[in-house]
Amino acid sequence: MPAVPTPPSDPVLVARFLAGEERAAAELMGRHAPAVARFLYSAGAARDDLDDLVQETFFRAFRRIDSWRQESGFRSWLFTIASNQLKDAVRRRKGMRILPLESWDAAGSEAPDTVLEADETAERLRAGIAALPRLQREVFLRRIQFGEDYSAIAAVLGTTAGAARVHYHHAVKRLKELAR
Amino acid sequence: MTEIHCELLQDRIPEVVSGRERWSAEEAAHLSRCADCATVERLLVATSALGRDVEARFDATPAILRVAERLRTEGRREVSPVRRHWIAGLVAAAAVTVAVLSWPGSGAAPDFARQEQSFLTELDSLDTAELAIIADELAPPLSALGASEGAEPLDLDSTQLERVMRSLEG
Numbered sequence: 318m319p320a321v322p323t324p325p326s327d328p329v330l331v332a333r334f335l336a337g338e339e340r341a342a343a344e345l346m347g348r349h350a351p352a353v354a355r356f357l358y359s360a361g362a363a364r365d366d367l368d369d370l371v372q373e374t375f376f377r378a379f380r381r382i383d384s385w386r387q388e389s390g391f392r393s394w395l396f397t398i399a400s401n402q403l404k405d406a407v408r409r410r411k412g413m414r415i416l417p418l419e420s421w422d423a424a425g426s427e428a429p430d431t432v433l434e435a436d437e438t439a440e441r442l443r444a445g446i447a448a449l450p451r452l453q454r455e456v457f458l459r460r461i462q463f464g465e466d467y468s469a470i471a472a473v474l475g476t477t478a479g480a481a482r483v484h485y486h487h488a489v490k491r492l493k494e495l496a497r
Numbered sequence: 498m499t500e501i502h503c504e505l506l507q508d509r510i511p512e513v514v515s516g517r518e519r520w521s522a523e524e525a526a527h528l529s530r531c532a533d534c535a536t537v538e539r540l541l542v543a544t545s546a547l548g549r550d551v552e553a554r555f556d557a558t559p560a561i562l563r564v565a566e567r568l569r570t571e572g573r574r575e576v577s578p579v580r581r582h583w584i585a586g587l588v589a590a591a592a593v594t595v596a597v598l599s600w601p602g603s604g605a606a607p608d609f610a611r612q613e614q615s616f617l618t619e620l621d622s623l624d625t626a627e628l629a630i631i632a633d634e635l636a637p638p639l640s641a642l643g644a645s646e647g648a649e650p651l652d653l654d655s656t657q658l659e660r661v662m663r664s665l666e667g
Contacts, residue, residue: 339565339568342561342564342565342568343561343565346557346560346561346564347557347561350555350557350560350561351551351552351553351555351557352552354548354551354552354555355548355549355551355552355555356548358547358548358551359544359547359548364551367551367555368559368560371555371557371560372560372563372564375560375564376564376567376568376571379564379568380568380572438543439543439546439547442540442543442544442547443547446544446547457544458544460511461511461514461541461544461545462544462545462547462548464511464515464517489507489537489540489541492540493533493536493537493540
């Protein structure tokens, strides 16, 4: 039985890109762009803006790829760039986050069993996450959606594991209060 | 019967939600009767599911083509002259701020700290090339202000400077 070839790792693809192999960039994008889109969407980006934000994230990433220190995963590093793109986009276009926090508050009138289950409520959750302070939002999403541990999160956000844990708990506390 | 602490249990929810760990029978029983833990679990389950459809349906092909084209045509970023003037203004503000903050016994008044925060926010939006310009240009105005003792931040490279900005943002 022939061995299944192992896909090249991210560092290998990055090295190939730096050596001038364009196809490596395409492979990295194919591997990570959907997760970057999900990260942006969960952080409050509108669906219609995802294509542009993902494109800009990767374009910027490839232009400064020599600044990726490999202390963090490539995807985790991309999330940091994506977060900056979202912040800049919100600044340029006030109101880009289409989900005001007030809409989450209305969830309190729903029966507890239905809270956080319907699509409408998922949108409220997205609004709540978008309204969090940036570091709380980033730590919370990285921890819950992508399973990063506090040390990895701390490395990419330039903080300590203890501080990352505090940001996470503040986020949970705030979202929990809104979800009751 | 072991007592279940809510804080410890809630710390484990991400591991269970991700499938890396499982609840014990006692923990499951606790979840069924503790409203607070159940709320956190619902919150984290909902968050772990958020955007899965976006990820599953995202077609990266158009972005791949556009990024490839842009990399071919635009290459490495050159900072425009207009942008350089804007950065120069930030450099001046940064120099004054660092000088005042590092002045012996200055006490950094609260109003000043607020002004400092506003331009730090602007700095946070700069990319690496632009931060490098600031790092390069910040030293002369600071030395002119006689703030050598407090000039350690100038020794930071662009990555370190970015991290400082993020940590100040809180």
